[in-house]
Amino acid sequence: MTEKAADRKPLLSKKIDKFFTGLADAWNFLKRFFKEVFVPPYEFREVIHQCYRIGVESLPLIALTGFIVGIVFTNQSRPSLSNFGATSWLPSLIAIAVVRAMGPLVTALIAAGKVGSSIGAEIGSMKVTEQIDAMEVSATNPFKFLVVTRVLATTFMIPVLVMFTDFVALMGSFLSVNANENVSMLTFFVQVFESISFLDIISSVLKALLFGFTIGIVGCYKGYNSSKGTEGVGRAANAAVVMAMFLIFIEELLVLQIVNAIRMM
Amino acid sequence: MEEKVVEIRGLMKSFGDLDVLTGVDLDLYKRENLVVLGKSGSGKSVLIKIMVGLLKQDSGTMNVLGKEVSTLKTKELNALRLRIGFSFQNSALYDSMTVRENMEFPLVRNIKNLTKKEITAKIEGLLDSVGLPQTINQMPSELSGGQKKRIGVARTLILEPEIMLYDEPTAGLDPITCGEINTLINQVRQEYNTSSIVITHDLTCAKETGDRMAVLLDGQFGSIGTFEEVFPHAEDKRIKSFYDYNFINS
Numbered sequence: 437m438t439e440k441a442a443d444r445k446p447l448l449s450k451k452i453d454k455f456f457t458g459l460a461d462a463w464n465f466l467k468r469f470f471k472e473v474f475v476p477p478y479e480f481r482e483v484i485h486q487c488y489r490i491g492v493e494s495l496p497l498i499a500l501t502g503f504i505v506g507i508v509f510t511n512q513s514r515p516s517l518s519n520f521g522a523t524s525w526l527p528s529l530i531a532i533a534v535v536r537a538m539g540p541l542v543t544a545l546i547a548a549g550k551v552g553s554s555i556g557a558e559i560g561s562m563k564v565t566e567q568i569d570a571m572e573v574s575a576t577n578p579f580k581f582l583v584v585t586r587v588l589a590t591t592f593m594i595p596v597l598v599m600f601t602d603f604v605a606l607m608g609s610f611l612s613v614n615a616n617e618n619v620s621m622l623t624f625f626v627q628v629f630e631s632i633s634f635l636d637i638i639s640s641v642l643k644a645l646l647f648g649f650t651i652g653i654v655g656c657y658k659g660y661n662s663s664k665g666t667e668g669v670g671r672a673a674n675a676a677v678v679m680a681m682f683l684i685f686i687e688e689l690l691v692l693q694i695v696n697a698i699r700m701m
Numbered sequence: 702m703e704e705k706v707v708e709i710r711g712l713m714k715s716f717g718d719l720d721v722l723t724g725v726d727l728d729l730y731k732r733e734n735l736v737v738l739g740k741s742g743s744g745k746s747v748l749i750k751i752m753v754g755l756l757k758q759d760s761g762t763m764n765v766l767g768k769e770v771s772t773l774k775t776k777e778l779n780a781l782r783l784r785i786g787f788s789f790q791n792s793a794l795y796d797s798m799t800v801r802e803n804m805e806f807p808l809v810r811n812i813k814n815l816t817k818k819e820i821t822a823k824i825e826g827l828l829d830s831v832g833l834p835q836t837i838n839q840m841p842s843e844l845s846g847g848q849k850k851r852i853g854v855a856r857t858l859i860l861e862p863e864i865m866l867y868d869e870p871t872a873g874l875d876p877i878t879c880g881e882i883n884t885l886i887n888q889v890r891q892e893y894n895t896s897s898i899v900i901t902h903d904l905t906c907a908k909e910t911g912d913r914m915a916v917l918l919d920g921q922f923g924s925i926g927t928f929e930e931v932f933p934h935a936e937d938k939r940i941k942s943f944y945d946y947n948f949i950n951s
Contacts, residue, residue, distance in 0.1 A: 561796070570793035573753045574807035574860070575779035 465657050469587060472580050479585050486589035490551050491596060501546050502601035505538060506530065506608025514616065523617055527624045528631035530609040535632050539602040540640050541688060544647035547594055548680040552655040555586050556676030559659025560669040568660075583660060587652035594648030595641050602640070639695045646691070647684050654680040703730035706864055706896045707752065712761035713920075714747055721747050723920030725761070729864070729896055734886065736899045736911030738943065743917045745900040746790070749866045752898075753785055754778045766863065783811055786857030786895070790869040792849035794841040800828070800852055801837050808859050827855040830892065831885060847878035854885060858893060865889060865897040871906045883909040904932070904944065916940055 510530055517523050559582055562568050571578040610624045655676040662672035707729035714722040721744035729735050739745045750756040751763055754770050763770045768781055794803050804824045808815065815823075828834045831851040841849060850870060857865065867886060871879040883906050889895055899910050907914055908928050915925045918939055924931045932944045 558797075565791050565796075566789045566793040567795055569750075569755055570787070570789055570795075571806075572755060573782050573785070573787045574811070574857075575782045576807070576810050 461661065462657060465660070466653065468579060469584060469653060472577070472584050473588070475580075477580075479581055482581060482585040483588050483592075486585050487593050490547075490586075490589045491593035494547060494550055494593075494597060495600065497550060498543055498546055498597050498601055499604050501542060502539070502604035503608040505542055505601075506534065506605035506610075507612050509533060509538065509605075510609040510612040514612075526613050526617070527609070527619070527627035530613075531606065531628040531631045532636070534602050534605045534609070535636050535640050537688070537692075539605060540598045540643045540647060541684070542605075543598045543601045543644070544594060544651065544684045545681060547590070547597065547648075548651050548677055548684060551590060552651045552676045552680045553673040555590075555652065555655030556659040556662075557669055557673035559583075559586075559656055560662035560672035561659075561666075563660060563662050564665055564668060579660075583656040586656055587649060590652030590655075591645055591648040594651065595644035598640060598644040635695065635698065639691065643688070643691050646687050650683045650687065651680045654683065703733070705729065706731050706766055707898070708762075708764040709748075710762045710764075712748070712751065712763060713759045714744065714751065714756065715759055720920055722758070725917075725921060727915060727922060727925070729898060731896050732890065732894060734890055734897045734899060734910050734912050736901060736907040736914050737917060738902060738904070738907055738914060739917030740902060740943075744920060745917055746868050748917075749787070749868060749898055749900060752866065753782055753787055783860050784863045786854075786860070786862035786865045788850070788854050788857055788865065788867045788870060790872055792841070792853035794844075794849055794852060794856070796841055799838050799840055800833075800844075803841070803852065804828075804856050804859055807856065811860060823859060827858055828852075830858075830888075831855045832881075845878075847874050847881065850874070850878075850882055851885060854889065858889065861893065863895060865893075865895045867897060867899045867901075869900055869902075871901060871903045876905075879903065879906060880909075882906070886910045902943075916943070 510526060513526060513529055514523060517525055517529070559568075562582070568578045568582070571581060606625075606628060610619075610621060613619050613624055614621070658672040658676040658679065662668040664671075705728050707727070709725055709727040712722050712725040713720075725748065727735075727748075737745050737748065747756060751758050752765055752770065754773065757771055765781060766784055768777065770778070770781070773781060794800075795806065798806065801824055804827065805820060808820060808823065824837065825834060828837055831854060833848055833851055833855075836844060836848060836852065841852075844852065854865075854867075854870075865886075870882050870886060874882065886897065886899060887910060890897060897910075899906065901907055911928065913926060914928055914931045915922045916931060917923070918937070923937055924935065924940055931940065935941045935944060
């Protein structure tokens with residue numbers, strides 16, 4: 437007779453066993469994504485639909501947040517620069533801060549809250565109400581239809597949203613600089629583009645792709661593995677946000693180290 | 702002898718240390734309505750989920766329409782799934798889609814070259830036959846429990862399956878709606894020539910829809926036969942209490 441899972445004694449402790457089992461599950465989920473993403477049929481229509489949902493519907497929130505970040509960061513930086521008589525550096529400072537770090541980070545955190553939680557809750561609710569099973573018995577691959585499409589959509593749309601946030605934040609900053617230092621738009625943006633390099637833009641886009649992928653895959657993973665009814669759906673949505681935000685900060689740190697190393701070469 | 706469409710032998714399934722099915726043997730014949738009864742958690746739904754490949758058995762065989770389900774590759778399994786309709790306990794209608802989109806979903810993904818006109822005609826025809834033509838543009842959240850069940854059945858019928866699996870079709874419904882669902886199950890067999898397995902613990906539903914009853918007790922079928930053979934004079938206390946509870950309380 438085969439040994440049953442529950443009869444097996446945990447190797448270390450139940451919690452550590454659970455942690456490593458979870459890690460293995462997540463790894464298998466990731467592997468399955470990369471396996472399914474390249475195999476036809478491709479769900480183009482659903483990817484476009486999800487891009488619309490994730491991109492267009494997040495736009496107002498992202499725009500407002502980016503605009504406020506631009507104004508607030510400019511106003512917070514002004515007194516420090518003014519102590520050294522260096523307020524003319526404001527456009528450069530803001531440009532570097534927004535393009536290199538704040539744009540991708542703020543966009544990703546907002547998207548993790550809005551998009552990640554919605555993906556986690558939606559797929560979680562489909563799981564507990566057997567909609568995923570219904571899809572499977574109608575000969576549709578639910579992983580491809582629900583997971584692959586959403587992960588691709590977040591991966592494609594977060595970079596677009598980041599560029600939009602960068603632009604709106606710089607516009608907010610310009611309004612503040614224009615009102616206080618009487619700098620024209622042309623002068624402001626000339627300074628902005630002089631201070632950012634190609635590496636800054638490339639690293640920002642790559643970071644955004646990574647953040648987008650993280651938000652999508654974590655939301656889908658948590659939703660797809662939710663259980664215990666409506667309580668499980670809530671937990672999935674919550675865990676999708678918390679885990680995505682945590683990973684985004686770690687990725688930010690890692691990418692920063694890599695980009696700095698490239699910069700020094 | 703009638704043709705067998707499902708043949709189950711020695712089927713076993715456990716979840717952790719919980720043995721759910723411990724050697725199930727069952728046959729389903731062509732155009733037969735077979736009712737599987739049993740208390741909650743007895744493994745009734747597990748049985749039909751194994752039938753469509755949503756779960757895999759630990760041992761035993763599950764032969765559906767001449768194919769051993771556990772050995773099928775994804776493509777073959779999907780082809781088999783198109784010949785089986787599965788009506789879920791909670792209807793499992795896609796929340797984010799209208800009734801029309803719900804019904805379109807399996808159709809457009811599995812049958813190519815259909816014109817919009819043909820798709821609409823098929824959807825409207827099925828909605829008519831389940832008595833809900835007016836719901837075509839409604840969202841599932843706007844439907845009652847009974848309506849959801851009917852749309853769920855209509856959605857599975859759109860691919861014209863040979864076997865219908867009903868998971869607790871009357872659970873959570875009022876007696877009148879239960880009666881309507883029972884009529885619908887019989888009507889489906891009549892119109893679509895389907896063989897069906899009805900999973901339930903509602904004896905009224907069983908009596909009205911089933912040709913044969915199979916009672917799942919401790920992971921095996923304790924008794925199989927017509928309603929009259931299985932219930933009124935049952936010797937097994939568990940079957941007797943099942944009968945007494947349903948009919949004394951109704």
